[in-house]
Amino acid sequence: MPEEVPVNRTDIVILTAVSVLGGVVLASLLMTPELTPRFVNAAMISAVLLAFFLFIPVMGVRMFVDDRRVKDEEDSSH
Secondary structure, eight states: OOOOOOOOHHHHHHHHHHHHHHHHHHHHHHSOOOSSHHHHHHHHHHHHHHHHHHHHHHHHHHHHHHHHHHHHHHHHHO
């Protein structure tokens, strides 16, 4: 049985920030950046796609960092 991975608030904040900024960058690459409904829609769609595809990598990085932190704490306590 795989262990359960809790989602922390910082994970969601990081994922949201990366997705929104990446969505704006991706929309800027696809069309001219201007404050129009089409551009805002493209940025939102890009942000949602990034959030969907980046959730697992963000959680994986966090698990790696947590495992490393626990290992370092165990090493320093011995």
